[in-house]
Amino acid sequence: MRIGRTLPPAASPIYLRDIITGIKGVFRGKEELERFKSELKEYFGVKHCFLFSSGKAALTLILKALHKIYPGRDEVLIPAFSCYSVPSAIVRAGLKVRLCDIHPDTLDFDFEQSAMSLERSSDGLLAIIPTHLFGLPADIARLRELIDDIKITIVEDAAQAMGAEWNGKKLGTLGDVSFFSLGRGKALSAVEGGVILTNRNDIAEKIRNQLAWIPVYNIVALMRLFFMAISLTLFLHPALFWLPKSLPFLKLGETIYDPHFKMRKMSPFQAGLSKGWKKKLKEFKEIRTTNSKHWSKLIQQHSNYQLSATSYQLGMSAVPSLIRFPVRVDNNELMNTILTESSRLGLGIMPTYPDSIDGIQEIIEVFQGQRFPMAKKIAHQLITLPIHSFVSKKDEEQIASMISQIDHYEPSAIP
Numbered sequence: 001m002r003i004g005r006t007l008p009p010a011a012s013p014i015y016l017r018d019i020i021t022g023i024k025g026v027f028r029g030k031e032e033l034e035r036f037k038s039e040l041k042e043y044f045g046v047k048h049c050f051l052f053s054s055g056k057a058a059l060t061l062i063l064k065a066l067h068k069i070y071p072g073r074d075e076v077l078i079p080a081f082s083c084y085s086v087p088s089a090i091v092r093a094g095l096k097v098r099l100c101d102i103h104p105d106t107l108d109f110d111f112e113q114s115a116m117s118l119e120r121s122s123d124g125l126l127a128i129i130p131t132h133l134f135g136l137p138a139d140i141a142r143l144r145e146l147i148d149d150i151k152i153t154i155v156e157d158a159a160q161a162m163g164a165e166w167n168g169k170k171l172g173t174l175g176d177v178s179f180f181s182l183g184r185g186k187a188l189s190a191v192e193g194g195v196i197l198t199n200r201n202d203i204a205e206k207i208r209n210q211l212a213w214i215p216v217y218n219i220v221a222l223m224r225l226f227f228m229a230i231s232l233t234l235f236l237h238p239a240l241f242w243l244p245k246s247l248p249f250l251k252l253g254e255t256i257y258d259p260h261f262k263m264r265k266m267s268p269f270q271a272g273l274s275k276g277w278k279k280k281l282k283e284f285k286e287i288r289t290t291n292s293k294h295w296s297k298l299i300q301q302h303s304n305y306q307l308s309a310t311s312y313q314l315g316m317s318a319v320p321s322l323i324r325f326p327v328r329v330d331n332n333e334l335m336n337t338i339l340t341e342s343s344r345l346g347l348g349i350m351p352t353y354p355d356s357i358d359g360i361q362e363i364i365e366v367f368q369g370q371r372f373p374m375a376k377k378i379a380h381q382l383i384t385l386p387i388h389s390f391v392s393k394k395d396e397e398q399i400a401s402m403i404s405q406i407d408h409y410e411p412s413a414i415p
């Protein structure tokens, strides 16, 4: 266990002043929620916005709404490498998970496979969820071209991409309906939270119909939120992050599959915490982009590492707005050395999801006989470098020096 400066893998700081606007929000109540909602609608240029307790709650409500519109359909197609919250929400909505393998450079769908999957699909497919993983833009225009059945809805998973733009378009406005997460470690954090955006009146109406059944935060849950906000203000800082990180019961950084999560309407406290979100998001984005460019250069100098979906690989001119910088290391031993060193030195380099979706124990039988080799491979090869505002010059030097040293590494056992 390390005691001392430790970087979190991702961080969207919550400041003391946010907590103060959060408390003011509690007193303003519904008005505060309406303010947040109308700011979001204006900024993203969408007609409808809904606020909930998490990204997975938001996704569940979207899927339930779609199932009301198209009751004969019950399958949802997602990338085989994604956040475990996504299958959790699909199962929670009473629907079936269908997987498509990914492309290793973009982490987006492997489009040849998704085309085949769409051709094979009978009329059971309700929705497809393209995902901007780590902020890497998924190619939604290309996906749209593949779909010739207008009853299949594109649900854009922009959980990690709030405030990101691609080719002049805001991510989160490209699907028929989309959602953001305001969880810890996302682009912007309100301790937890989920935002739905859509221009489709039919979807909005079905979501509105469900609102009466969704509870608000009770006083105990609200107190928990408040203390979590205080803890994040203190403990996200590298000087103290080693402390929560060393307490296993906090389950920090663990990705779990659990369809029994709480679903609530967002509280005015969270809306208040998010006050000034546009400015915050812009500042975070600038810092993350600067750091991403730095890592992009460094990694290109070292042949043992492969970047996933850097702008240069995609032939694009801009750097995507990432929240963690993904790097693929295709040598297992090298990867373990990096992770061990990072953990020893507190550098915030972390693996991502422990396995592809078909490897999740609780739902493993659903995918019997199917294989998603690239998703599986990426799950075991992908690490991320930190790019958030707590990364100092000295941290950067330490990470750079470690990567350069390990780059001279020769595989000890050649099979």
Ligand SMILES: *Cc1c(COP(=O)(O)O)cnc(C)c1O
Binding pocket: 053, 054, 055, 056, 057, 082, 083, 085, 086, 131, 132, 133, 157, 159, 160, 181, 182, 183, 192, 193, 194
């Ligand atoms: C975090 C995340 C979610 C779920 O959001 P929560 O607010 O944690 O429920 C969904 N999809 C992706 C890609 C995510 O990263």
